[in-house]
Amino acid sequence: MRPSLFGLLLVLLVACSPNPALKMFSGPTIGTTWSLQTVEADSALQELIQTHLDQREAVLSHWRKDSALSVFNAATSTEWQPVPRELVEVVTLARRIADQTDGALDITLAPMIEAAGFAPKLTASTSVVTGWQHLHARLDPPALKKDVPELRINVASVTEGFVIDELITMLKVKGMSDFLLEVGGEVAAMGLSPTGQPWQVGIQTPEAAPGKVMETLPLSDVCVSTSGSYRHRQGSQTHLIDPRTGRPISSALASVSVIHPSCALADGYATALMVLGPDRGKTVAEKLGLRVIWILEQTN
Numbered sequence: 001m002r003p004s005l006f007g008l009l010l011v012l013l014v015a016c017s018p019n020p021a022l023k024m025f026s027g028p029t030i031g032t033t034w035s036l037q038t039v040e041a042d043s044a045l046q047e048l049i050q051t052h053l054d055q056r057e058a059v060l061s062h063w064r065k066d067s068a069l070s071v072f073n074a075a076t077s078t079e080w081q082p083v084p085r086e087l088v089e090v091v092t093l094a095r096r097i098a099d100q101t102d103g104a105l106d107i108t109l110a111p112m113i114e115a116a117g118f119a120p121k122l123t124a125s126t127s128v129v130t131g132w133q134h135l136h137a138r139l140d141p142p143a144l145k146k147d148v149p150e151l152r153i154n155v156a157s158v159t160e161g162f163v164i165d166e167l168i169t170m171l172k173v174k175g176m177s178d179f180l181l182e183v184g185g186e187v188a189a190m191g192l193s194p195t196g197q198p199w200q201v202g203i204q205t206p207e208a209a210p211g212k213v214m215e216t217l218p219l220s221d222v223c224v225s226t227s228g229s230y231r232h233r234q235g236s237q238t239h240l241i242d243p244r245t246g247r248p249i250s251s252a253l254a255s256v257s258v259i260h261p262s263c264a265l266a267d268g269y270a271t272a273l274m275v276l277g278p279d280r281g282k283t284v285a286e287k288l289g290l291r292v293i294w295i296l297e298q299t300n
Helices: 043-060 068-074 084-102 110-115 154-172 263-288
Strands: 001-007 010-014 023-029 032-038 135-139 142-146 181-184 186-190 199-203 215-219 222-228 251-262 291-298
Touching: 023 043, 023 142, 043 154, 068 251, 084 135, 084 142, 084 154, 084 263, 110 181, 142 154, 154 181, 154 186, 154 263, 186 199, 186 215, 186 263, 215 222, 222 263, 251 263
Parallel strands: none
Antiparallel strands: 001 291, 010 199, 023 032, 032 181, 135 142, 181 186, 186 222, 199 215, 222 251, 251 291
């Protein structure tokens, strides 16, 4: 298989042409890493970001048995269960995207993701019950409710984008306006680079070596999220599951990148469009007014 360009090229989520004026901070979070590039930060800000992300990991992680998400998954009650507000916000966002994309984003596919080996099985349940319509959320007071006791959720498809949006708000409150923020490959390019120009974000194809940039896109005050079938695999199997079939996606798409003011929405939309495929996905993207970068795979 080789990538064929459909529209533009895939955005490689790293900055190009390092500038000596830039300071870079990084750390681990939610099974991946984060980084910040700016001229305005110091070590105290790095600690603040890391603390915030550690707190979110304790709520949203599907790898930790003690996270609020895992506790909800382990519960068999069909009554309202109090949860942190952030978990409700993520679920509400995911349900919104599911409704807008014909159910292509379904955070209740946790049992299938576990069975495919892309997440640990942290409960004793062997039942495979899915369907985002069985999951309910309320903000006042924050709580979740499932119609079926065995229902479990995995919010990885929007988590990285969600925490980026939170960090953007936090950094702006601190008076920062120009920075490049990345979590797990999702990127927020805010304001301008030290040159006074938009941030230059590298472009590569799926086959390119890590860090090998072909072109650049000038980005300012937008976020970029990429979902690709080539990034996470178990053998030949992709981590993306089609809720309509219950099976890993089979699509001509190698990747989808969405450019959007909200990183959480870009994150969820990118996954949903990958699931929908290039034909239905393009129709949905146009209906939603999304700016999308597509790459198709085709047989030589």
